[in-house]
Amino acid sequence: MRQPSDPETVMGDNHHQSLIEQETARANVDEEPLSANQRDFDGTRNWVIAILCASYTVFHLAVMNVYPLETWAYRLSHVGGGLALGFLLYSSTRFSDAMSKRSPLSMALLALAGAGILYGFAGVAAIWINGTILGERLPPAWAMQSFGLPLALGTGLAILNGWLFPDRNRARFDAGDVLLAIATIAAIGYIIFFARQLQLRAGMPMALPGDMWASITGVMLIIELTRRLAGMALVIIVGIFVAYAFLGPWLPGIFQHRGYDAKRFFSYIFTDNGILSAPIAISSTYIILFVVFAAFLQTTRVGEYFVNLAFAAAGHKRGGPAKVAIFASGLMGMINGTSAGNVVATGSLTIPMMKKVGYKPQTSASVEAAASTGGQIMPPIMGAGAFIMAEITGISYMEIVYAAIIPAVIYFISVYFMVDLAAQKADMKGLPRDQLPKLNVLIKQVYLFSPILVLIGALFAGYSVIRCGTYAMMAAAVVSWFTPHAMGPARLFHALDQGARMVLQLVAVCATAGIIVGVIALTGIGARFSTVLLSLADQSQIFALFFAMVVSIILGMGMPTTAAYAVAASVIAPGVINLGVEPLVAHLFIFYFAVMSAITPPVALAAYAGSALAGSDPVRTSVESFRIGLAAFVVPYMFFFSPAMLLDGAWHEILHVAVTAVIGVYLLSCAVQGWFLGHANMVLRGLLALGGLSMIAGGWLSDGIGIGVAALCFFFQKQSHPAPSQD
Structure with missing residues (x-):
């Protein structure tokens, strides 16, 4: 949500707008976003996104300071809320002002994706209602047995649609990205609901098919949002690691392992051994x-x-x-x-x-x-x-x-x-x-x-x-x-x-x-x-x-x-x-x-x-x-x-290494920039680099060598660049 640019600055001088103030004013016009998915907001979408984002922040501050949640539920809420908001923010970007017609293939993909995701969402909703509102111990059989595969397939099709047809007008929320946000709620909602049981059965033969499909959906959504917000490099790296988990039996040497089936792997990944581990904890x-x-x-x-x-x-x-x-x-x-x-x-x-x-x-x-x-x-x-x-x-x-x-x-x-x-x-x-x-x-x-x-x-x-x-x-x-x-x-x-x-x-x-x-x-x-x-x-x-x-x-x-x-x-x-x-x-x-x-x-x-x-x-x-x-x-x-x-160490040891380290990095800086008391030729730069690197070890002998080299360079430059006469 844009704030109007204010001509005043913190400096409080209203009569003279300095060069710094002018640059600050220009910078503040677009100070908020860091990427394309945070630009071009307007109207109702702007308020919807702003309210959701502010609520996401308030939720975290409240849990950290006032009302703590169970650790898994909190971390999953953090991930799920971030994913859903990320897809909606990406959808809120206007890539062009011209309306673009959606191709028949895109419409077909979205129709199939919507059917699968909405069916999966309905299944998770039924599980929640049955267990939370009705108080039934066992969730409906149809929901537990059949929600997962349609949800995962629908999510995959929605992601594929985003890859194949990315350049659309975003004057309104894009249907594909809204579907991905719904899929996030369904997958993370299922995992939160069964968090306690999942802790016991994750990565084990007793893991349920629903655990696997919800986890597969969550992993796909995480990787897709990472692709959109951080680029392909990290996606390629994580793809190699995931493939490694399944290809282990056929790999040579130290890379070989016995391999894991999908149910064990994906249910294990969505625990505090994987997605909910130290990076998300922090x-x-x-x-x-x-x-x-x-x-x-x-x-x-x-x-x-x-x-x-x-x-x-x-x-x-x-x-x-x-x-x-x-x-x-x-x-x-x-x-x-x-x-x-x-x-x-x-x-x-x-x-x-x-x-x-x-x-x-x-x-x-x-x-x-x-x-x-x-x-x-x-x-x-x-x-x-x-x-x-x-x-x-x-x-x-x-x-x-x-x-x-x-x-x-x-x-x-x-x-x-x-x-x-x-x-x-x-x-x-x-x-x-x-x-x-x-x-x-x-x-x-x-x-x-x-x-x-x-x-x-x-x-x-x-x-x-x-x-x-x-x-x-x-x-x-x-x-x-x-x-x-x-x-x-x-x-x-x-x-x-x-x-x-x-x-x-x-x-x-x-x-x-x-x-x-x-x-x-x-x-x-x-x-x-x-x-x-x-x-x-x-x-x-x-x-x-x-x-x-x-x-x-x-x-x-x-x-x-x-x-x-x-x-x-x-x-x-x-x-x-x-x-x-x-x-x-x-x-x-x-x-x-x-x-x-x-x-x-x-x-x-x-x-x-x-x-x-x-x-x-x-x-x-x-x-x-x-x-x-x-x-x-x-x-x-x-x-x-x-x-x-x-x-x-002792104070004199700390002082010694700190002072000599400063001298060392100064000599290295002179070598890199080619300037000591004046322009330094390649020989002098080499000597300065040698002097700086010799001070890495922090010993008296190596430091003495570095200082000696520095003194030699100083004497040489003094002779080459004598001080101008004062008369």
């Missing part, structure tokens, strides 16, 4: 909580204040807008849990400003992508990564947060070095002060940082994460009353609506990741892969970590970082830990590389999102974002060699 709590918090910050324009303050403080400096992007994108990326989504949310403002001071479109998009991706590794939220890690490992949340502080800070320092050196090399200037927000005005509004301070303070005070996120949302609503964008009922409704829309992609991909996790658990491929990893590494921890890095990046190229980490941790972490690597080190290592896959060619989703905003070449942008974020590929090895970087 998606239904922490992810939706902090995505809604981000929606509150956007709706009240409190998030905009962070960007404006950064521009006021650093916008006039060399390469200022790029440095602002590092701060603002890192802060928001920490909260909203998706690298590409954060690029779109903050890049609509920062990328145009970088271009205005002389950064190439490609570089502007690359800086934004690197900074937004880095937000995923920044405590205390880490884009929900800390919560997933705590869930998987059993390590306390606060221990993970403390350990991640220095590596995250070093990453952002390295990105800052990259930006500053690039600005020096191109002799860039900052923006004129008269085109920037007034720092003295913004300082008076520093209370707008209260939501972040409340969040961090409550976390470190020991409150539950859910309570902390709720308090932070309340703080955002309260402080908005001191701005022109006070959160009244309309803005509150808008924030609840947008929170649901922003989280739907993550619901789909987390459920899909759960399918992969379920296959790994059922077939035991994770343990066998770990065994192979150990044999390839030949008891070498560093080789094992290298393989872990490669697998994490490859998995991350096909799915959002949250899901990539969950899958990679299931496959790789056990083997690495068996080699003697500390569990926290192993999981942080895997998590970092899963996150950095978003800026790693050839499939760098965050870089692609930035290139779309900047109008740059996607491939070149992905290569440059990889270069800018290069330190993230070094930092995990640093904390492997030096546990003190994870705050595991």
Whole structure:
């Protein structure tokens, strides 16, 4: 639901609309959606979708804070509601203004799909009515025996229709997508109703045919929504895993297993061993909580204040807008849990400003992508990564947060070095002060940082994460009353609506990741892969970590970082830990590389999102974002060699590794940018890279070598570029 663009900004200067304010106003015109399925709403459909989305958000907040539900029922409601809303949102998109006639084949497919889905829905409704309203112990025989196959076939035909005939006018809800929403209600409704019994019989010979057909329908719906919202890469990956569950007896070597029939496999997948496992457990709590918090910050324009303050403080400096992007994108990326989504949310403002001071479109998009991706590794939220890690490992949340502080800070320092050196090399200037927000005005509004301070303070005070996120949302609503964008009922409704829309992609991909996790658990491929990893590494921890890095990046190229980490941790972490690597080190290592896959060619989703905003070449942008974020590929090895970087050691050890790590990433940044005291030739760049890499191990000897190489480069450049005479 659109909010009218307000000419005022948080800066409060109504007489002079600066360049930043103009860009902000333009960005706010389309600030809400992140994808095509969230555009072009109007009329009754808009209100229907908005009310459903707001209700979805309120349901989650109520369950987390007021009225807890049984775990399975809550997670299934989270998945089912997300699927149904996702299909209706997709249906609400107008692809064209011209009316298009539906082909006879499409009409036939929809007729058959409708018959099957509606029959299946009637069967599930009869089961519900019989068991809940009439109180009968046994459901009607016809419903239990015959609802499933028509429901699954009808769902398959509706999905096929969507694949074959996607380009239709969407002036009203599309019949095929409404049918998919109904199929979702039927399949998930059946599983919720029989959740307790399903827990006992899932994956066993006693599983019922209805369990299988409802689960098959649910899996098809999850994969289809993932295709629509996240693309084909993850769909192909999950398709390979599902096929593997059935083809095991005919595969060679470690891939061979005894195989599973459909009834056992699909009923097993829809349990907390699969779809309802850690990814959905986190998606239904922490992810939706902090995505809604981000929606509150956007709706009240409190998030905009962070960007404006950064521009006021650093916008006039060399390469200022790029440095602002590092701060603002890192802060928001920490909260909203998706690298590409954060690029779109903050890049609509920062990328145009970088271009205005002389950064190439490609570089502007690359800086934004690197900074937004880095937000995923920044405590205390880490884009929900800390919560997933705590869930998987059993390590306390606060221990993970403390350990991640220095590596995250070093990453952002390295990105800052990259930006500053690039600005020096191109002799860039900052923006004129008269085109920037007034720092003295913004300082008076520093209370707008209260939501972040409340969040961090409550976390470190020991409150539950859910309570902390709720308090932070309340703080955002309260402080908005001191701005022109006070959160009244309309803005509150808008924030609840947008929170649901922003989280739907993550619901789909987390459920899909759960399918992969379920296959790994059922077939035991994770343990066998770990065994192979150990044999390839030949008891070498560093080789094992290298393989872990490669697998994490490859998995991350096909799915959002949250899901990539969950899958990679299931496959790789056990083997690495068996080699003697500390569990926290192993999981942080895997998590970092899963996150950095978003800026790693050839499939760098965050870089692609930035290139779309900047109008740059996607491939070149992905290569440059990889270069800018290069330190993230070094930092995990640093904390492997030096546990003190994870705050595991005496204070002087921690200080030593932190300082030398900063020097190391500075030398690497100079090597990448080709600029030290001046232009650096290839020989000098090679020496700088050698000096930076030598400081990875964190030992006194290796650090001494690095500093010695740096001193040699300094002396050489001083001789090559003497200071100009003062006379």
